[in-house]
Amino acid sequence: MGKVVKAMPGGLVAIVGRPNVGKSTLFNRIVGGRIAIVEDKPGVTRDRLYALASWNGRGFRIIDTGGLDFGGSDAIVKSIRAQVELALEEADAVIFLVDGISGITPADEEIAGRLRRAGKPVVLAVNKLDNPNRMIAQYEFFRLGLGDPFPISAEHGLGIGDLLDAVVRRLPPEDTGEPDHDAIRVAVIGRPNVGKSSLVNRLLGEERVLVSEIPGTTRDAVDTLFEREGHSFILIDTAGLRKRGRVWEDTEKYSVLRALRAIDRSDVCLLVIDGKQGIAEQDKRVAGYAVDAGRAVAVVVNKWDLVEKDDKTAVRMTEEIRQEFAFMTWAPVVFVSAKTGQRVGRILDLVVQIAEQHAMRMPTATVNRVVEDAVQRVPPPSDKGRRLRLYYASQVGVKPPTFVFFVNDPELMHFSYIRYLENQLRSAFGFEGTPLRLLIRQRK
Numbered sequence: 538m539g540k541v542v543k544a545m546p547g548g549l550v551a552i553v554g555r556p557n558v559g560k561s562t563l564f565n566r567i568v569g570g571r572i573a574i575v576e577d578k579p580g581v582t583r584d585r586l587y588a589l590a591s592w593n594g595r596g597f598r599i600i601d602t603g604g605l606d607f608g609g610s611d612a613i614v615k616s617i618r619a620q621v622e623l624a625l626e627e628a629d630a631v632i633f634l635v636d637g638i639s640g641i642t643p644a645d646e647e648i649a650g651r652l653r654r655a656g657k658p659v660v661l662a663v664n665k666l667d668n669p670n671r672m673i674a675q676y677e678f679f680r681l682g683l684g685d686p687f688p689i690s691a692e693h694g695l696g697i698g699d700l701l702d703a704v705v706r707r708l709p710p711e712d713t714g715e716p717d718h719d720a721i722r723v724a725v726i727g728r729p730n731v732g733k734s735s736l737v738n739r740l741l742g743e744e745r746v747l748v749s750e751i752p753g754t755t756r757d758a759v760d761t762l763f764e765r766e767g768h769s770f771i772l773i774d775t776a777g778l779r780k781r782g783r784v785w786e787d788t789e790k791y792s793v794l795r796a797l798r799a800i801d802r803s804d805v806c807l808l809v810i811d812g813k814q815g816i817a818e819q820d821k822r823v824a825g826y827a828v829d830a831g832r833a834v835a836v837v838v839n840k841w842d843l844v845e846k847d848d849k850t851a852v853r854m855t856e857e858i859r860q861e862f863a864f865m866t867w868a869p870v871v872f873v874s875a876k877t878g879q880r881v882g883r884i885l886d887l888v889v890q891i892a893e894q895h896a897m898r899m900p901t902a903t904v905n906r907v908v909e910d911a912v913q914r915v916p917p918p919s920d921k922g923r924r925l926r927l928y929y930a931s932q933v934g935v936k937p938p939t940f941v942f943f944v945n946d947p948e949l950m951h952f953s954y955i956r957y958l959e960n961q962l963r964s965a966f967g968f969e970g971t972p973l974r975l976l977i978r979q980r981k
């Protein structure tokens with residue numbers, strides 16, 4: 538297993554700049570190498586859209602906003618603009634990257650102007666300053682009016698530490714993850730047009746639901762607090778569910794980013810898919826993020842009224858979901874129609890149920906009994922005559938439930954055996970709707 542670094546995703550950093558200044562190189566540099574984090578859970582498809590990173594113990598997410606493509610003759614200009622708007626809307630701090638070899642271009646000036654007016658924390662980085670002779674080039678960039686430029690070489694890893702110091706200083710205080718309300722925080726995520734807004738309206742319009750807005754939540758996000766049958770819920774970012782009709786609104790990248798932010802702030806994610814259209818690549822990707830972030834997840838198959846059904850249709854769809862979302866076979870599935878209201882009431886029961894599982898804590902003695910049984914039934918793997926020994930296990934965290942297994946040598950642990958242990962924990966304790974984290978440690 539890889540090294541596990543706890544990265545509280547508190548703060549989003551975006552890299553903007555015109556093409557070829559080195560954004561992807563910088564992104565890779567920050568995410569890879571010594572600053573690395575990423576993930577100890579295999580099997581989840583991953584792309585370069587965003588990654589968790591940390592610097593000096595401060596965790597954050599970083600996004601590469603490049604690659605937005607709108608086509609057409611002015612495609613590049615449009616793409617740069619969209620990229621900058623997107624960053625300004627979503628990020629907590631922006632790295633504006635320029636090319637120290639080519640000097641200031643009109644596109645740089647345009648971006649700088651936009652960033653200055655926005656008043657968002659910006660760090661200006663001058664890239665490709667690979668050797669001391671080139672350092673002089675940075676001074677030209679003072680003219681952009683964004684403060685001291687940071688000279689870097691993304692390719693050679695020069696100046697990255699100072700840059701990240703500056704970035705991290707500009708991030709808002711780390712979210713402790715403690716909500717102000719004793720409420721279940723719910724993110725409704727999914728592709729455009731699957732029916733998220735319709736579902737939310739239905740949920741909030743239900744009888745016996747008491748709704749109040751929470752004032753002053755993060756920036757432009759509006760959360761909605763409501764109560765039902767003695768449980769409180771906070772629907773994350775109901776504003777983001779409204780259509781706002783900007784150019785980038787319907788791009789996949791934008792909707793994924795919006796979902797990411799909601800996932801960050803949630804306990805439970807409702808992944809809405811369109812029952813008629815079926816599962817898309819983006820659904821898997823977003824679900825992967827939610828699982829990576831340790832959130833409880835339920836799959837809501839919407840527009841069930843549009844689907845021609847026989848008595849096997851739901852079973853087949855469930856099987857397909859199990860196959861496509863193989864990394865979360867524990868997620869419950871519910872078939873609803875926001876249009877007719879069918880089974881929409883069931884969604885909140887499910888949310889309560891999986892939120893409880895997500896926060897469940899098992900006593901060490903009970904955990905060890907299950908683990909001992911498991912080890913007796915299927916002996917741990919061995920390698921070149923050495924056998925893995927499991928000394929003891931204990932649950933060290935919740936949301937998601939996190940277990941540490943102390944062993945003689947972590948190198949002897951196999952992924953398949955970890956999965957076996959996870960399955961044993963699940964069959965003993967349930968944990969429906971929540972991912973589990975299993976950490977393997979050497980006993981000192």
Ligand code: GDP
Nearest residue numbers: 556557558559560561562664665690691692693
């Ligand atoms: P993006 O379009 O902004 O994402 O730029 P890329 O990261 O794809 O980089 C564009 C080009 O600049 C590539 O050929 C990189 O190898 C090169 N490049 C990136 N960083 C540096 C650097 O620090 N020094 C030099 N000399 N070249 C760099």
Ligand code: GDP
Nearest residue numbers: 729730731732733734735839840843874875876
């Ligand atoms: P969002 O983009 O995910 O928020 O999706 P919307 O809630 O805006 O819904 C997109 C379209 O699907 C709208 O025309 C809705 O009326 C329609 N729609 C949403 N839910 C259902 C449903 O359960 N059944 C049917 N037939 N249409 C639905």
